[in-house]
Amino acid sequence: MSRTCRNDCNMVLIFCLCCVALLTVLTFYIDLFRTQPFKPPSSLKKSSGSRPRAQNVKEKEKPASLSPCPSSMDLPDEQLTPRKDATTCEKVNVELLGNSLQKTLEATDIANKSLPSIIMKRRSIKEVNSSIDQTISEMNLAVDFDDYRLLPGGHWIPLSCKPLWKVAIVIPFRNRFHHLPIFLxxxxxxxxxxxxxxxxxxxxQRNDIRFNRAMLMNVGFVEALNFINFDCVVFHDIDHLALNVQNYFGCENMPRHFISGEAIWRWKIPYTKLFGGVTGITKDQFYTINGLSNVYWGWGGEDDDFFNRVYTKNLTRTRPEGKIGYFDSVRHAKKESSVSNEARVCLLKSYKQRMPTDGVSNLKYEPPTIELHPLYTNISVNIQKLPWDPSWKRCKGQ
Incomplete structure (x- = not known):
């Protein structure tokens, strides 16, 4: 064999040995990495540009576990002296929000600018998993002070304990701008x-036709559910002021009439079946009675109709006893558009006939104008008379 041929064979042999050695090394490292879990570089574990969702930030700021908030049995027997002197919402904001006022105003302004798009998105989606307030919370617009967290629109959440109930306070309203800041x-x-x-x-109510308090309560109930998944609703006339902290607005013992007496009634109630002024009902109970009637235009009758619905469904109305249920009231003058409902007696007699189809089930109204304020959410709606069901008994003026 020539020298040239022998050299070529040696080179081929050396190349093959190198390949075998390389394959051996690669096989060793592949087997090694298979037995080890993958760990990303430390620079990838936490991106310097990442921003956690506001809701998660808020959750981390809360204590790991909270004890339940006080129940009705734990409240002090504290008698209140309401201040009925005239004031403004601006002054009340300063008084109640203190050093957090400016931050609250800024958060409310941002929330109002975002609210139309939030509402439009909710209307375009058939099944919405989150409330408007939850969306606002995720925008990092909550303000913490004292032992409460405040969301724009007057949504208060305790921070020092786990609340037993979520309560919506709904106030039927028109032209009571003198009463609003006093009430708040x-x-x-x-x-x-x-x-x-x-x-x-x-x-x-955003018009000058006769006032329909019950229909406004239905609207308030429906619209409030878009903001907070409440356990119960308290329908509260704006001129009533509770006088005892033990008059618990939590969702137990409902349906509940919170008034046991007022000064104008010599600390009594006019009649046992009274169910107006300040009334609470759970969400499920409200649907059970089909809400309130929509046909009471003008003052009178709607509260008695409300009670009749509760009674018909075998729900037991409760009421606080003695001074615990005492209320004071701020006087007002009724306007011409708030005249008495002359058809109320006839309507009350036929309430049971209308009950299955007159209420939240047939409620219709134009999309309301909603505006968030630091201490409340304003739902302005142009309610109108609904079509009269031919199966209902006709009453004068209906």
Missing amino acids: RHIVPFLKRQKLEFSIFISE
């Missing part, structure tokens, strides 16, 4: 003393 100045500290999670909604 009283109701917010009152409910905070009870350690409830609560949100305040003003259901405002």
